[in-house]
Amino acid sequence: MKHNPCFAALVTALLLVTAPVSQASTGPGVSWQAAAADADIDRAFGDAKASKKPVLLYWGAKWCPPCNQLKATLFNRADFIEQSKAFVAVGIDGDAPGAQKLGTRFKVRGYPTLILFSPNGSEITRLPGEADAGQVMKVLQLGLSSGRPVKAVLADARAGRKLSANEWRLLGFYGWDTDEQQLLPASQRAATLAQLAKASEGVDAEATTRLWLKSIGTLAGGKASAPAQLPRLRGVLADAAQSRAQMDVLTTEAPDLVKAVAPSTGGTRTQLVAEFDAALKRLNEDATLSRADRLNALQGRIDLARLDVAKDEPHPQNLPAPLLADAREQATRANREITDGFERQAVVTEAAYLLGRAGLWKDSDELLQSALARSHSPYYLMSQLGGNARKQGRKADALRWYEEAFNKSEGPATRLQWGANYLTALVELSPEDTPRIEKTAGQLFAEAAKDPGSFYERSERSLKKVATQLADWNKSPVQAAAVGRLKAQLDGVCGRLDGSDAKAKSACQGLLAPAGKKA
Template identity: 35%
Template structure:
């Protein structure tokens, strides 16, 4: 964490009480030490003097996913994805959730907008969808900069997001906020036929679906064709652009070219951190699979990775950069170089157990079962923090059952260890822990003749999930 910021931790209820007594908003950071996007936020946003200056008038609270009771608090406050960034009013009302993928300058602007907001995002959303009053320009901007990816049903249930965001975008007056809200709507709907529910009940005709997809393609082309607007929405474009293009129907070729052009501009933007520029180069590599320009792109990935790694030494930034570099190298077909980078990173990493999971995934792609299980086991044993250990252990045992269900000694040893991790966690059955244990319970139920430890673990999970 940036040392210039006096982060509070521990008792979140006490922090809210203090905020109310001194009249300060609360800035909540929910994250984990091993999480690459969390490390990017620390390096590119929390380290900014402008951010530290804002925090002097707020109560910044760091809720680490491995802190005692953190997963239970996360369930209470609807936090799941690492990182989630939430601004609360002094009276405890949630003002908004801020996107972690924004560059530092844009994030500071979004934070300032939220601090000056006269209404919470929930109040503005209700008024906009209900038509009860016109929204001020700042309210539309606040909604457009809301982190819908980390909403967790706080404002909208996930199943309602595509339709609600489309209505919101249509109601918003033309401008930057409208363009971004339309992108949010497209991201939420990508891969779905408009009007479908998650259960798959088609409520729109094929002609209506085609019209909606065509209109979305037109809007996306307008954003990509406007250098300023594309830059303002870089976070959505680089993270979701490929999926949006895949959903664009007959306009796919045109959109691939436009997205590649935008990615080249992002990659050449010296104002962006090297990690963000590498993400843009990785996007170009992914577009090759959709027919994008291919000449020299793979080598560009390799050279950009090398140049970035040579320059970035700050631990948080490097952790995030290595994660991006490994993904980019794999996309470019340099799997051996990606694996070598992971191996070389372990000794100097503050969270080597995270990269061990990536090494397990690399071994799995080679169909190396012993290597896969060996890295998953090492990651579990090296993991730090009660929630992380529990989740890493569940991942390991699930993989053992999937790949070597006949290896009862290994299953028994893992089951016994996970039972110890569960007893050491004060919130073993909450939030992210619960998700992993539910998955593990399903796998244990598939064992024909579970050993005593596996059977005991299965009974324990059945009784508590």
Template identity: 40%
Template structure:
């Protein structure tokens, strides 16, 4: 794993918590998988940093691999699902906060320092902010704004409640320069969580008041976006949100879209030219520029820019972790630029040298499916399953293959039977089969098997097994 200077613990998490408590050291938990591109980005851009390694010397860093024995059950216990999830615990084992993995290295170190200095957990700060029991200081607002809401998993709020919780939190953030940066980020989180829905708060039965409040809310949201997009410091501080959700934020804004496109485009060009950012983050910024063409940004020269940037960043990168995530981003950028053949060629060329070629095989299956090549789709899914490593990964890849067969060729009973028989054996040999990420995949498969009109004996047996265990 990346970051050779870090003495990662693995294996028995409960023993690690006891060791952390005995030594009075916070525990830093990394939940991930070898094939996961964002995990490989974290390894290359954050874990490899000397300032990160220096901080880990005073902590107990624990690596929970999703394929380790019992890992999926532990993930369910600690509410971990998305790869990667990064959690900081106090020496006593209380969860302090979850850190966003999408931050660039410099911003991540700053967020980690805030978490290490925190006098209250994120949960305690959130409760105080919402119930008004005490005033939060600037550091607490920063802790909440830098919380990884994407990987919360109901830890601070349920998925259904999160849009309202974030909207209340953003509204409660005090005005003024001291908390301006936290307030801007919290408002972005609230808008992303709401997926464009603007809560008017208008009185029931008063349509004109509600309409007026909705218009005011939309205008205020657009103003806040322009303030972030147009401020180089705020834009950089929130680059992770803008790169991942900026296009949707503009689509959802409902107002001043031409101004928003222009402002975000300028911010993206600044990211792409920033030498302090990693090659992967600069490529993400170029991809953002390409995606913005669909919502009105100028298209001139963008396809050539994507091709040139992809070529440059891949030519310069040999580290397997960094290259894995770079290839994944490059493929997405090439597809966004209308260059699917080049994207597939890149995937094919990486299969021999990649440490996780089975991940790229899934991408090749998706490419074949987009162009209507059913045989190619299933061939790549089957090869990905055959090449996959790790108990959870193999179960999830096998489930993906069988689900695709059921979707695309439900009449191919011999193929369904063969896959069902093999997958049943893997499930039987996996104590974690019905836990967390594995469980989600098997639930999806069970619903597909239930649609078979005349299932064969192996498919029927698998369906009964899943029904009795899910």
């Protein structure tokens, strides 16, 4: 395999990022090149090719909690800022006008997504943004010196060719959650990951374990089970070093992992939950993890305590009193101690969510309301308050918070998303309020007309949600008349779209088309 000097430069830079940082840089930050259109991307990749530098592309949004977590733990590091000069850093704000079209170009949907490209524009890999930052940097240092696309590595692995430990790590720590079926159809993921885990045995134990855990979690998501894997999972949970290395998988996929290897209620599942809880408690107390990661471990403990509770049950019974006390204490401490705005957006929203999952609704509401004035995206917290009220059956409060969240939201994609959420709540909680529903839908269509990216990716999904809600709501002559007026408004929006953008025009025309006549 030939050595690639461009990626050697990147590796040198990223290796330095693994070093501890005593304080954030006081100088200028990373020189992100903002991109919202194809011309911006083409210019950035032109710079990369001319300078023989790789490209690191970041796709996110101002309000997004995990995006803010990256800003609080990685992007602000003094060494990362300094060494970012070794690559071209491209940032796509999903709320920049037209930016959602780039989501289609790069096959990205969820925030955040991090993609590494070679200087010539070939995708090398998608980074696991949910993993520990130092861990990600170590994987990059070990696995990307050749600049070999992970797609080619996967093809070799599936063909039975021998891979190095570094290549297995590249596969193990690939951003499978943001793959968007670039490497594998979703239906093949569980089986393929299991095959990769088996094939990698004896080469890189950490990558093998990660591939195996990912396969088990994906398997459970498909409602299948693997009880024979119980001893192996118990071994990972009992080993402090292994559980620390697989922290993000264990904290976020705890319920699926338990259901996969202990599919039935009873003594076996009860014992496994106790062992899993002990491992998560250890991670929750691990001072080497970020505050958000520690709270994710606490969230995992709450999810396990709710394992056999109905998914939407707002008031779970018999959750352990010490667990509830931990939730209250850690949420209160986070709200009191955090001063960094990015960390607050990531941690406070997570703390409020886990309080709600624990049935501590009053604590969750009070935390969110106390954080509104200090949040750079308070509309996200307002939306959470709406969700809290809705789950508790407080309809008027839910609608008030959803409406305020929509009114205060910023950015074309976010406004469509928050507006669709508000409309959904109106249809569900106040279907008789035809004027309000029609006004809200009309406002969303008017806003869609202003953004060239409205019929792509996240924005398109929001508009489809609006159309679905209106179709379900349309049950009376009065409602039919309102939908007719909205269709006429939407027809005007479709008619004014750029005629050369067939994709956008088709998506627009299909929204409120009668059944069987979708464009």
